[in-house]
Amino acid sequence: MNGNSNDLMKASEGKVIRPGGTIGVLGGGQLGRMLALAGRAMGYRFVTLDPTPDAPCGQVADQQIVAPYHDVAAAKQLAEQSDVITYEFENVDADVTTLLMEQSYVPQGSKLLYTTQHRLREKRAIEAAGVKVAPYAEITSAAQLRTEAERFGTPCVLKTATGGYDGKGQWVIRSLDEVEAAYAELSRAKTELVLEQFIHFEKELSVIAARSPRGEVKAFPAAENIHVNNILHLSIVPARTAASIQQEAERLAMRIAESLDIIGLIAVEMFLTADGELFVNELAPRPHNSGHYTMEACKTSQFEQHVRAICNLPLGSTELMTPVVMGNILGQHVEPLLDWMVKPESEQMAPGVTAKVHLYGKQEAKHNRKMGHVNVLAESVDAAMQWIEASNIWEAKE
Ligand SMILES: Nc1ncnc2c1ncn2[C@@H]1O[C@H](COP(=O)(O)OP(=O)(O)O)[C@@H](O)[C@H]1O
Ligand SMILES: [Mg+2]
Numbered sequence: 001m002n003g004n005s006n007d008l009m010k011a012s013e014g015k016v017i018r019p020g021g022t023i024g025v026l027g028g029g030q031l032g033r034m035l036a037l038a039g040r041a042m043g044y045r046f047v048t049l050d051p052t053p054d055a056p057c058g059q060v061a062d063q064q065i066v067a068p069y070h071d072v073a074a075a076k077q078l079a080e081q082s083d084v085i086t087y088e089f090e091n092v093d094a095d096v097t098t099l100l101m102e103q104s105y106v107p108q109g110s111k112l113l114y115t116t117q118h119r120l121r122e123k124r125a126i127e128a129a130g131v132k133v134a135p136y137a138e139i140t141s142a143a144q145l146r147t148e149a150e151r152f153g154t155p156c157v158l159k160t161a162t163g164g165y166d167g168k169g170q171w172v173i174r175s176l177d178e179v180e181a182a183y184a185e186l187s188r189a190k191t192e193l194v195l196e197q198f199i200h201f202e203k204e205l206s207v208i209a210a211r212s213p214r215g216e217v218k219a220f221p222a223a224e225n226i227h228v229n230n231i232l233h234l235s236i237v238p239a240r241t242a243a244s245i246q247q248e249a250e251r252l253a254m255r256i257a258e259s260l261d262i263i264g265l266i267a268v269e270m271f272l273t274a275d276g277e278l279f280v281n282e283l284a285p286r287p288h289n290s291g292h293y294t295m296e297a298c299k300t301s302q303f304e305q306h307v308r309a310i311c312n313l314p315l316g317s318t319e320l321m322t323p324v325v326m327g328n329i330l331g332q333h334v335e336p337l338l339d340w341m342v343k344p345e346s347e348q349m350a351p352g353v354t355a356k357v358h359l360y361g362k363q364e365a366k367h368n369r370k371m372g373h374v375n376v377l378a379e380s381v382d383a384a385m386q387w388i389e390a391s392n393i394w395e396a397k398e
Contacts, residue, residue, distance in 0.1 A: 014213025015105065017084045017311035019043030024082025024104065026075075026096070028055030028064060030360035030370060031088035031287045034295070036060045038303035044311070049078045056360045057088070072099055079104035086264060086310050088286055090116050091163065107213060107263040107310050112285045115260065119161045119194050119282070126280045129259030131252050134271065134279045139193040142183040149173055152197040158182050161192035166368075167230025172198070199279055201271035205239055205246075206290040207253035208302050211262045212309045219250040219257075220298060220305075220318045223290045223326075225269075231368060234388070235290045235326040236381050237297060241272065249278055256283070264309045265302060267291060289328065289370070296356050296375045297324035322377045325384035329357075329372040331365040332396040337374070340393055353378045353387045 017023075019042055025032040028050025036046040036057055046061035051068045058064030063081070067074030070093040078085065079099065085106045090113055097110045115125045123133045137148040139158065149156050154176065160169035169189060171182040186193055204227065209219040224239035225232055239246055253268040260266070267288030269281040291302035300308075300316025308315050329337055340348060341357060349355065359372035374393070378384035388394065 013215065014107070014312040016313070017044075017105075021045070021083035021311070022047060022062075022081060023307065023310070024048070024078045024085040025057055025061070025088055026069065026078065026085065026092055026100075027088035028052065028057035028061075029088055030056045030362075030372075032057030033060055033360055034292075034301075034358070035086070035088065035287060035303045035306060038301055039307040042304065042307060044307065047078060047081045049074055054363075056362060059361045069093060070096060072096065075099050076103060084310055086286075086306070087113075090285055107312070108285065109261075109263065112260060112262060116283050116285050117162055118192070119159060119164075120192060122283055123194075125260055126256060126283070129256045131256060132277070132279050134199050134281070135197040137195050139183070139195050142180050145183050145193075145195060146176065146179045148195045149176060149179055152195065155198040157196045157198055158186055159194050159196065160186055160189045161194055163189065163191060167227075170230075199271040199273065201279075202274045203239065203241060203272045204281075205241070205249050205270045205272055205278070206235075206267060206288065207249050207270070208265055208267045208288055208291040208294075209250075209253040209257040209262070210265050210302075210305045210309045210315055211257040212315055213263055213312045214314075216315050217254050217257050218305070218315045218318050219253050220291060220294055220302060221320045222246040222249040223293060225290050229368070231330065231370075232289045232328055233394070234328075234385075235293050236385070237293050237320060237324050237326075238381065240381065242276075245272060245276060245278070252278060252280065256280070265291075265306045289373075290326075292358070292373050293324045293326040293375055294318075295358065296377060297322050323379065323381045323384060325376045325378075325381055325388060327374045327376065327388055327394060328370060329359070329374060329393070331367045331369040331371055333393055334365040334371050336393045336395065337372070340391065350383070350387050350390070353383060355387070 022045040025048040028048040033056040047063045048057040048061045049065045075096045158171045204225045211217045223235040226234040267284040271279045295301045299319045354377045356375045376384040
């Protein structure tokens with residue numbers, strides 16, 4: 001989907017990083033790994049900074065600097081070696097960001113991190129873009145939490161403003177009796193708290209949009225996401241909802257990308273209610289798990305698109321080539337997946353179904369740890385879902 005008509009006017013803006021240049025990645029996890037795999041195919045070189053030796057991205061980059069993320073000397077080394085710097089998680093230390101901005105080229109900037117690191121700032125920025133979020137309130141005491149919980153009604157969701165992921169740093173308050181316990185528990189994190197009204201959503205959708213320094217904006221097709229224990233389990237594309245809703249979700253993501261002056265990717269998580277309303281839940285200024293389906297199903301993957309955006313190349317086509325369902329491989333799914341992978345092809349696939357496996361090179365298959373994913377390509381999402389249900393890879397759900 002193309003952006004607005006200002007594209008051409010702004011086309012001369014921004015530095016171009018040509019293939020052969022080095023991309024520095026703060027964080028060496030699976031997102032950095034898939035970014036490096038896509039970028040290397042385009043002729044870029046990669047250096048990553050991560051505290052764990054042999055990190056998923058370090059395995060495929062030209063070099064890994066092994067150091068903690070807040071290590072300023074290591075960040076300086078990353079800056080010296082890189083023509084452009086990006087990150088694969090949003091909780092980047094503010095001092096490190098400042099240093100990288102001074103000593104290297106960080107087209108994504110520090111403002112975007114500042115905004116998306118904090119749920120309250122993020123919600124205000126989304127509202128300023130003219131997009132709805134679930135009703136919320138900043139919480140500063142147990143007494144005030146009670147007042148707001150009474151106003152919103154139960155259930156409602158208390159969240160830490162910073163540092164949460166995969167449902168961590170959240171408490172679903174199901175009755176007012178839980179107010180004190182929820183406040184005591186989450187205020188231990190020593191960060192601001194935010195209370196949200198519970199949205200009885202029909203579906204969760206997400207859209208990943210990209211914007212380049214030239215001002216070009218494109219969105220990938222909306223994904224329908226199914227979580228198990230607050231961890232993404234499946235992304236279904238096309239989402240099983242009206243085309244008009246998918247288009248509206250894509251428009252909202254592009255509006256946010258423009259309003260926040262995003263460079264690179266922005267992942268927008270949304271709730272869809274039964275009456276067709278969309279509320280934005282949260283943003284992530286990076287490749288997102290719900291965009292892994294793009295790797296085989298779209299003309300351009302989210303990772304290639306991120307490289308294109310930060311290097312200021314023209315953005316690639318986001319067109320969907322085939323229905324797809326992405327299934328996450330958590331630690332408990334690795335053994336059944338590996339057993340399946342060595343089966344003869346006739347036993348692996350159903351007619352018209354192709355499953356593409358991605359593994360992240362992590363040593364220890366801990367329970368609920370993201371180890372890889374499978375993109376199931378099929379003639380319809382129903383056929384892909386049937387294959388997933390019939391396979392025993394995801395039998396161990398919990
Ligand atoms: N206000 C809400 N109403 C209903 N469900 C919610 C709400 N907030 C979060 N959830 C559920 O919890 C999940 C995780 O919450 P989210 O804010 O996305 O945090 P995380 O950073 O852990 O992804 C969401 O995907 C959704 O399923
Ligand atoms: Mg989320």
